[in-house]
Amino acid sequence: MxxxxxxxxxxxxxxxxxxxxxxxxxxxxxxxxxxxxxxxxxxxxxxxxxxxxxxxGGNEIMSPPTDPWREALPIPPVLRSIDPSSGYFNPPPNPYAHQYYTKFPPQKYYFMKVQARLHSFHPQLSKSTIWGFNGTFPGPTIHARYGEPILLRIMNDLPSLADHRGFGLPEVITHLHNAHTAAESDGGPWNWTQRGEYTDHHYLQARAGFTVPETIPPEFRDLSGGDVRETLTTLFFHYHRPDVTAEGVYKGLVGFYLNFDECDTGEEEDLSASAWRLPSGSYDIPLILADKRFDPRTGELFFDTTDLDGVLGDKMTVNGKIQPYLYVKRRKYRFRLLDGGPARFYKVVLRHEGRSYPFTQITHSGNFLERPRRDLMSLEIQVAERSDIVIDFSQFQSGDQVYLANILPMKDGRQPDRDKQLNPDDDDNQLVQFRIEGDAYDPSRIPDFFRPFPPVVLKEVARRRLWRFERGNGLWQINAERFDADLDHRAENLDNPRHQIRRNTAEIWTLENRSGGWEHPVHIHLEEAQVLRINGKDLLNDPKTRQRTDMYRLGANTKIELFMRFRDFPDPNFTRGRIGERTRYVMHCHNTTHEDHAMMVTWNLVPPT
Ligand SMILES: [Cu+2]
Structure with missing residues (x-):
């Protein structure tokens, strides 16, 4: 057919x-x-x-046909730390270029090159040029621990601008989504590198609140003074060059960054009292979902730069392969799902012989839920969201084939068609095939309670802000303005930034979408928020609906109110560069086509008065 x-x-x-x-x-x-x-x-x-x-429409262009379940799921290798005295760190990092460098000196050093390589998405397609961290899509996975600060050097080894062909721009800047990180290491949409240049990122691996330990109850205070309730888990890093982020991420510039801590120790046989013993090691597998389209004339990766709604693919890739399979044992696995975009929303189900089976959600967009959501039959995931789920394959028999399938249809990149449902038993809608093969010892557990969210202290609120996400002048805007990195980087703006937020205050932000025609998955850098209300409905006071997240589902005709706390940055002892540069972060739509055209705004976290 x-x-x-x-x-x-x-x-x-x-x-x-x-x-x-x-x-x-x-x-x-x-x-x-x-x-x-x-x-x-x-x-x-x-x-x-x-x-x-x-x-x-670019979405009408059909990729060449491919047969499903031809290749095994690739699992990205864990990046190895290297000796800082090696040639990779010559010249060495400049300690004066980073906030809190002496308070959190790096203990682990990592190096990656951004490279163009040929990549096979499927054996029936010709190879495509991708861009990858260390030349691979997805890039290597970084394993990080609280209390072990990291220095990550990323070298741009792409072709020069003059030699560049095709989509994307070979100018690299990398954002670690959603780390608690100083502006100069955040990888915001400025200061991208050319071929041969590098960026040093200093990740503190400290929890929010470390500059105000006296405000944190002793039972939640960690060794650095931060708040244990601010712990983050599954993060990812990706290309963030403004105007072309969708193109560069689509081309492969994305990788996982997994935080471990005293509870989520990464060891399912850990007998220490604090350890949760979640499935670990080869039973802890990151999955990046990314839909792609291939030129039917050549079989190569294709990106429609003329599509303003959001680019959709007709081929589902997971970890860089179209519809791969994975052999699994009859036991529990932790899968870290990431919607890699650029624009597709998914609703995933676990299917076997025409029936859906339950699984458990344990995290949402970088944060452990307070309590696991057991017996879920489906789960929505939007662009840039992460959901860690645990699937217990002991509910199946050896020899069974089980599918992770998507049932959420999208006609274009504007929004999913929520009134309809895709057939999860049609292999076009299936993402991964799990092949059940034998038993395995399973010491892993899922606790009934993870950790409480940080408190929402309304008396700290110093200000409310309204951000309207809307269409205007043929593009995408926030409060009637489009992002322009050059305008943003003007001296007058760097000396007196427009949206100033005072350190050590809290604010209530309202995100508003008055249109019925679009949905925007919104991301705010630096800080997690707790959702107070959606369209006036209280979410905070019901344990079932409480959300701590770095992604906000700004649906059609939707208003979301967020409680945000701004602490720790900027470092009061750091005076390098202009005030605007050392304090700036962004908020943007993470439908990366909307982001590029130009639904992004800069805000600055400035010292207390
Ligand atoms: Cu959007």
Missing amino acids: RILKYHLSKKLLAGLKVRTELSKAGLSRRDLLKLGASAGGAALLLSAVRWPGISI
């Missing part, structure tokens, strides 16, 4: 041709809009007269 779908009409070929030419010329729709100067000019540039074929 697949072959029937694989017919390339003249119209489709014209659509492909124009997109390939635009991509080769390095032109995005945003560039075209800029070139057009006026709305009328832009419309003309994008008109069917000027570009026959542009009226074909």
